[in-house]
Amino acid sequence: MTASADHPLYGHRHLLGIAGLNYPDIATLLDRADEAVDISRQREKKKAVLRGLTQINLFFEASTRTQASFELAGKRLGADVMNMAVASSSVKKGETLIDTAMTLNAMHPDILVIRHGAAGAAALLARKVGCAVINAGDGAHEHPTQALLDALTIRRHKGRLDGLTVAICGDILHSRVARSNIILLNTMGARVRAVGPSTLMPAGIAEMGTEHHVRLEDGIHDADVVMMLRLQRERMAGGFVPSVREYFRHYGLDAAKLAHARPDCLVMHPGPMNRGVEIASEIADGPQSVIEEQVEMGVAVRMAVMKALLDPRRNEAVAP
Amino acid sequence: MTPATGTSVYDNARIVDPSRGIDETGTLIVTDGVIAASGAGARNQGLPDGATRIDCTGLTIVPGLVDNRVHIGEPGGEHRETIASACEAAAAGGVTSIVMMPDTSPVIDDVALVEFVLRTARETGAVRVHPAAAITIGLGGAEMTEMGNLRGAGAVMFTEGRKTIANAAVMRRAMTYARDFDAVIDHCTRDADLAGAGVMNEGLFASLLGLPGIPREAELLPLDRDLRLARLTGAAYHAAKISCAPAADAIGRAKADGLDVTAGVSINHLTLNENDIGEYRTFFKLSPPLRHEDDRQAMIAALNDGTLDTICSDHDPQDVDTKRLPFAEAEDGAVGLETLLSAALRLHHSGDVPLPRLIEAMSTAPARRLGLDAGTLRPGAPADFAVIDIDEPFVLDAAQLRSLSKNTAFDEARLTGRSVRTVVAGRTVFAA
Numbered sequence: 001m002t003a004s005a006d007h008p009l010y011g012h013r014h015l016l017g018i019a020g021l022n023y024p025d026i027a028t029l030l031d032r033a034d035e036a037v038d039i040s041r042q043r044e045k046k047k048a049v050l051r052g053l054t055q056i057n058l059f060f061e062a063s064t065r066t067q068a069s070f071e072l073a074g075k076r077l078g079a080d081v082m083n084m085a086v087a088s089s090s091v092k093k094g095e096t097l098i099d100t101a102m103t104l105n106a107m108h109p110d111i112l113v114i115r116h117g118a119a120g121a122a123a124l125l126a127r128k129v130g131c132a133v134i135n136a137g138d139g140a141h142e143h144p145t146q147a148l149l150d151a152l153t154i155r156r157h158k159g160r161l162d163g164l165t166v167a168i169c170g171d172i173l174h175s176r177v178a179r180s181n182i183i184l185l186n187t188m189g190a191r192v193r194a195v196g197p198s199t200l201m202p203a204g205i206a207e208m209g210t211e212h213h214v215r216l217e218d219g220i221h222d223a224d225v226v227m228m229l230r231l232q233r234e235r236m237a238g239g240f241v242p243s244v245r246e247y248f249r250h251y252g253l254d255a256a257k258l259a260h261a262r263p264d265c266l267v268m269h270p271g272p273m274n275r276g277v278e279i280a281s282e283i284a285d286g287p288q289s290v291i292e293e294q295v296e297m298g299v300a301v302r303m304a305v306m307k308a309l310l311d312p313r314r315n316e317a318v319a320p
Numbered sequence: 321m322t323p324a325t326g327t328s329v330y331d332n333a334r335i336v337d338p339s340r341g342i343d344e345t346g347t348l349i350v351t352d353g354v355i356a357a358s359g360a361g362a363r364n365q366g367l368p369d370g371a372t373r374i375d376c377t378g379l380t381i382v383p384g385l386v387d388n389r390v391h392i393g394e395p396g397g398e399h400r401e402t403i404a405s406a407c408e409a410a411a412a413g414g415v416t417s418i419v420m421m422p423d424t425s426p427v428i429d430d431v432a433l434v435e436f437v438l439r440t441a442r443e444t445g446a447v448r449v450h451p452a453a454a455i456t457i458g459l460g461g462a463e464m465t466e467m468g469n470l471r472g473a474g475a476v477m478f479t480e481g482r483k484t485i486a487n488a489a490v491m492r493r494a495m496t497y498a499r500d501f502d503a504v505i506d507h508c509t510r511d512a513d514l515a516g517a518g519v520m521n522e523g524l525f526a527s528l529l530g531l532p533g534i535p536r537e538a539e540l541l542p543l544d545r546d547l548r549l550a551r552l553t554g555a556a557y558h559a560a561k562i563s564c565a566p567a568a569d570a571i572g573r574a575k576a577d578g579l580d581v582t583a584g585v586s587i588n589h590l591t592l593n594e595n596d597i598g599e600y601r602t603f604f605k606l607s608p609p610l611r612h613e614d615d616r617q618a619m620i621a622a623l624n625d626g627t628l629d630t631i632c633s634d635h636d637p638q639d640v641d642t643k644r645l646p647f648a649e650a651e652d653g654a655v656g657l658e659t660l661l662s663a664a665l666r667l668h669h670s671g672d673v674p675l676p677r678l679i680e681a682m683s684t685a686p687a688r689r690l691g692l693d694a695g696t697l698r699p700g701a702p703a704d705f706a707v708i709d710i711d712e713p714f715v716l717d718a719a720q721l722r723s724l725s726k727n728t729a730f731d732e733a734r735l736t737g738r739s740v741r742t743v744v745a746g747r748t749v750f751a752a
Contacts, residue, residue, distance in 0.1 A: 019528070098644055118646030119530035120600030139648065141530030179530060203533055204524030 007032055010308035014126045014133040017142035018183040026151070026188060032304035033152050033297070039076065040299055049307055050079035053110040057083045058100070059136070060116040065271060066136055066146075069295070070113045073302035079111070097121060098128055105129040111306060114138075132309040134302075140174050146270055147180035149301040151188065153294050154225055157266055162189030167220045167261075168210075169195040170229035170251060170278050171240070173202050177270045178229060182208055195219030196251060199240045216251050220261045227268045228253055228278045244277055254280040258288070266290050321448060323353020323702075324746030327368045330707065333376035335359055337383060338680035339696035348381050350703040353746035358697040376707055382679045383695050384416025384447075384704035384742065385661060388506075388584065388686040389560060389632035391481070391653065393724075394440065395433075396425025401637040401724050403437065406657060407445035409722040411750035413658040414706030414739030415633075416447050417687070417694045422454040423481030429454040429465045434473040446749040447742075448704070450476040450692065455494045455505065461485050464494055471501045476690045479506035479560065482607065482652070484542055486512060491546065495555035504690060508560040509542035510534075510607065519648045521594045521609040529600065531648060534609050536564040543567055547574045550581055558689060559583040561634060563608040565618035572627045582689055583627065585619050586634035587656055587663045588729055592616070596729070602643045602650035603727050606634070620672050623681060630686040631678070633660040637725030654729040658721055663730060665710065665737035675710070707741040709752075714738065 007028050012020070039045060055074040059067050067083060074081040086100065097116065104112065111132045114122050119139030126133040137143040155161055166185050172178040172194050185192045186209040194201060194210040195218075205212050213219030220226050231247060241247045253267065267279075267289045275281045284291060330348040335358055337343075346360035351368070358381075367373065387410065393400035403420075410418050420437060422428035428437065434451050441449035453475035457463045467478060478498055484507065485491045491507075498505050515538040520526045522533025543559060547570060550557040559571060561584050571583040588606055593613045597604045604610055622628040636653025643650050656663075664682060667673040687695030694704055718731040742750040 096641075096645060116646065118648050120648075121646045123599050124646055139530050139646075140532075176530060179528070202527035203522050204527050207524045208527065 009311060009313055013309070015144050015305050015309065016122050016126060016133065016135045018144045018147050018180045018187070019142065021187065023187055026148070026184060029148055029301070029304050029308060030152050030155060032308060033148065033301045034156070036300035036303040037297070039303070040296065045076050046078060047076060048078040050074065050077040050310060053079045053310060054108070055079045055081045055111045055113065055306070056104055056107070056109045057081065058086055058104065058112055058114045059084070060086045060097075060114070060121070061137070063115055063137070065295070066115065069298045070134075070136060070302050073299050073306060076299070077303055077306060079306070097124065101125045101128050105131070110310060134305060134309070137176055140176050140179070142180045143176040144180050145298070145301050145305060146177050147184040148305070149294055149297040150181055150227065150268060150270070151184055152297045152301055153268065153290055154266065157290065158224060161185065164190045164224040165193065165222060166190050166225040166227065167193040167195050167223040168227045168229065169216060169219060169253070171200045171231050171235060172196055172205065172229065173200045173240070174232065174235065175229050181227065182210055193219050193223070197241060200235075216253070216257055217260045220257065220265070223261045223265055225266045225268060226253065226258070226261055230270065230272065230274060231278050248277055252276070252278055252280060253283050255282060258283060268294060270294070321353075321745035321747070324350070325352055327351045327356070327371040328746065329367060329371045329373045330376050330381060331373055333707065334380040335697065336380060336676050336679055337697040338676050338684045339383065339698055342697070343676050348697060348705065350743070350746045353703050355697055355699050355701050355703050357699055378709070379740065380708045380710050381697070382414075382706055382708060383683045383697050384706050384744065385414050385682045386417040386419075386686040386692060386694050387415045387633050387635065387657060387660060387682070388419040388630055388690065389421065389586070390418040390635040390657060391421045391423065391637065393637060394424065395436065399724065400639050402444070403440045403449060404444035405722060405724045406635070407441070407447045407449065409655070409657040411446045411742045411744070412722050412739070414661040414708065414742050415657055416704035416706070416742065416744045417450060417692060418447060418657070419450045419452050419476060419686075419690065421481040422452055422479065423459060423483070427454050427458050428452070428475070429457050429459070431466070431469050431473045434470055434475050438474050447744050448694070450474070450690070452477045452479045452506065454478070455480050455485065456490065459483050461487060462490060464497060467498055467503055468501050471503050476692065477504040477506050477558070480508070482508065484508060484510045484512065488545055488549065492549050492553060495549055495553040495557065499553060499555045502556070504556045504558050506558040506560050507546055509539055509546060511538045511541045514538040514541065519605060519609070520597060521611045523594070523612060525594050525597070529597070536566060536611070539564060539608050540566055540570065543570055547579065547581065550574065550579050551577070554580065556580045557582075561586045561589070561608065561632065562628070563589045563611050563619070564615045568618055568622035568627050572622070575627065582629040584630040584632050585623065585628050586632055587660050588634065588654060589616065590619050590623065590631065591663050591666055592729060597647075600647040602645065602647055603654055603729050603731070605647060605650050605652055606654060607652040620667065623673055624677065629681065629689065631660075631664060631681045632686075633657050637723055638727045639725060643727050654727050655721065655723045655725055656728070658723065659716065659728060659730045659735070661706070661708070662716075662735040662738050666735065668710070669736050703746040704744050706739040706743070708737060709740045710737040712736065712738055712740075
C-alpha cells in the first residue's frame with residue numbers, strides 16, 4: 001500500500017455528511033478507497049495503520065450490514081473495535097443520547113461511529129465528544145459513507161462521475177441515502193434525477209439539484225446509473241402509496257422498465273432489498289446489477305474515511 | 321401591588337405613549353404609585369415639595385410592556401420557572417404585566433387555580449400577573465370550563481395554551497358562551513393531523529436537514545375555521561400567534577368585514593427565520609415553526625399596517641432535559657420575557673417598524689384588548705413603565721438570564737437597547 005502522504009490531508013475533523021465536502025475532499029476519499037479495495041483483496045488483509053486506536057460503533061438503530069462493514073473496516077486497519085448494542089442497553093432506561101456520549105467519551109475512544117433515528121444526532125454528538133465522529137446514518141438526513149461507496153462503485157465502472165446521468169428511484173422523502181447521494185453527485189458534476197410518486201418526494205426537491213420524474217420509464221430514460229431505494233414496510237399500506245402491488249407495477253424495476261435506460265446502465269441498491277417491491281429478482285441478480293460490489297466498496301470506503309480522519313499528519317500539522 | 325408613596329419626577333426623557341399618540345421630550349410625574357402627569361407640559365406646575373428627581377436625559381420612557389403569552393412552570397414545573405422567577409425576568413425586560421398561560425399542572429381550569437396564581441403572584445411576584453384560564457377542562461378539548469366563575473375570579477381571557485381545539489362544535493359553543501361574559505377567546509391554531517410528525521417549516525431547508533416539515537396550511541385551516549365561527553358567534557377572538565403571510569391576509573379580511581378579531585405574533589417570528597435553526601439548534605424549535613424570510617417580512621408589514629395587533633414573547637421555559645436532545649425529539653419553545661424589548665428594538669434600529677408602533681403592539685394594544693388598566697402613561701393610570709436606554713449595545717449571555725430556564729433563541733446575539741429601570745405601581749422593580 002502506498003503511503004498516506006501521497007494524499008492531501010483531509011481537512012475535516014468528522015464525517016457528518018456529504019454537505020460541506022468539496023470536490024477535492026470527495027475525490028481524495030475515493031482515491032484512498034481505491035487503495036483500500038486492494039488491501040481487502042489481498043490474502044493478508046490486516047494493516048497496522050490504526051494499531052492502538054479504539055473505535056466504538058454506537059448503533060441506536062439495528063443494522064447488521066452497516067455495523068459489520070464498519071467493524072471489518074476498523075479491524076482491517078488494526079483498530080480495537082467495540083460494538084455498543086445501544087438498542088438493548090441503558091438508553092431504554094431513559095438515558096439520553098448526550099449522556100451515552102459523555103459516558104463513552106470518558107473511555108477515550110479515537111473514533112465514534114454513530115447511527116441514530118433522529119436527524120442531527122451525529123452533529124449533536126460531535127459537539128459533545130473529543131474524538132472523530134462518523135455519521136453512519138441519522139434519521140432522514142445523511143448517510144455519507146453510503147454515498148461515497150456508491151460513488152466509488154460507479155467510478156470504478158464508468159471511470160468518472162461528471163457528466164453521468166444518475167436516476168435515484170423510490171422513497172426519497174424518508175431516505176438519507178438519497179440526500180447524501182444527491183449532494184455528492186451534484187458536487188461531482190453528475191446529472192441527478194429523482195424518480196417516484198410525489199407523495200414520496202420532499203418539499204423543494206427541484207431546488208436540491210434534481211429533476212423530478214413521476215414515471216419510472218421517463219426517469220431512467222438513457223440513464224447511466226439507476227439507484228433503487230428501499231421502501232419501508234410501514235410506508236406501503238395506504239399512508240404514502242396505496243399498496244405493494246400498485247407500487248411494484250409503477251415503480252418496481254423490472255426488465256421491461258430497465259430497457260429504457262442505457263444498455264450499459266448500472267443497477268444499484270443500498271440494501272436490504274425488498275424483492276418484488278422496488279426491484280424484481282431477475283434484475284437484482286442480473287448482469288447489470290452491482291449490488292454485491294457495493295457491499296465490498298463499503299468496507300473500502302469506511303477504511304479510507306477512518307484513515308483520513310485519523311491521519312497522523314493531522315497531529316504534526318497542529319504541533320508547534 | 322402595593323403602590324409606592326410619595327412623588328417621583330422622571331425628567332428630560334423622551335416620552336413615548338402610544339395610548340395618546342405622544343412622542344416628545346418631557347417629564348413623568350408619579351405620585352403614590354399613580355401617574356400624575358406625563359409629557360412635555362408635565363412640569364408646568366413646577367416640582368412638588370419633597371419630590372425625588374430622577375434625571376432621564378438620553379433615555380426613553382414607555383408604558384410597561386404587557387406580554388399576553390407567557391408560559392410558567394408553577395404549579396407543577398417549578399424547576400423550569402416559578403411565578404417569582406418569571407416576574408424577575410419580566411422586570412428585567414421592561415415587562416410590567418404578564419398574562420400567564422393555563423397549561424400548568426394542574427391546568428388553570430378552576431377558580432381555585434386562578435386564586436392560587438393571583439395569591440402567589442401577590443406574595444412573590446415583582447410585576448402584575450394575570451391568569452388566563454383554559455377554554456376546556458384539563459385542556460381536553462371537550463368540556464367547557466366555568467367561564468363565568470373563572471372570569472369573576474380574575475381570569476383575563478380563555479385559551480388552550482399550546483393546544484388547538486380540534487372539534488369545531490366545541491369551539492363554536494365556547495365562543496358563543498364566552499361572548500356572554502365579554503371574554504376574549506385566544507387560540508393558537510395548528511391542525512394536528514396536517515402538522516403530523518413535523519418539527520419545522522416545510523420547505524427546502526427542512527428537506528436538506530432531513531426533518532419532517534409542517535406546512536403553512538396546518539396553521540391556516542383551523543384559523544380559517546375560527547374566523548368563520550367568529551362571524552357566526554360574534555365572539556371576541558384573538559389569533560394568538562400567527563406566523564405566515566396567508567394568515568395575515570385572513571386576519572385582514574376578517575377585520576375588514578367588521579369582526580371582533582385581533583391577532584398577535586411572537587417576537588421570534590418577527591426577528592428570526594427558519595435558517596436560524598442552522599445545524600439542528602433546538603432553541604429555535606418553536607410552535608408555530610420559524611418560517612421563511614418572506615413570511616417574516618410579511619409579519620413586519622402586517623404589524624405596520626395594523627393587521628397585527630400585538631407582539632408577545634411567547635415565553636416558554638424548557639429544561640435541558642427537554643431541549644438537549646436531537647431536534648425532532650426536543651420540545652418546542654424559547655424563553656423571551658427578558659429579551660422581548662431588546663429583540664423588538666432590532667426592528668426599530670433596522671428601520672422596519674417605528675418605535676411608537678412597537679410599544680403600542682407590546683403594551684397599549686394587548687392591555688386594551690383584555691381591558692387591563694395598563695399600557696398607558698395617561699394621568700390617573702397605575703405608574704407601570706420602563707425607562708429604556710434605546711442605544712445601549714450589549715451581547716446577550718444566556719447564563720445571566722433571570723429565568724430558571726436558559727433556552728433563549730438570542731444567546732450571544734448582539735442587541736441594542738434595553739430597560740434600565742422598570743417601575744410597577746411607582747416602585748422600581750428593576751434597575752440596571
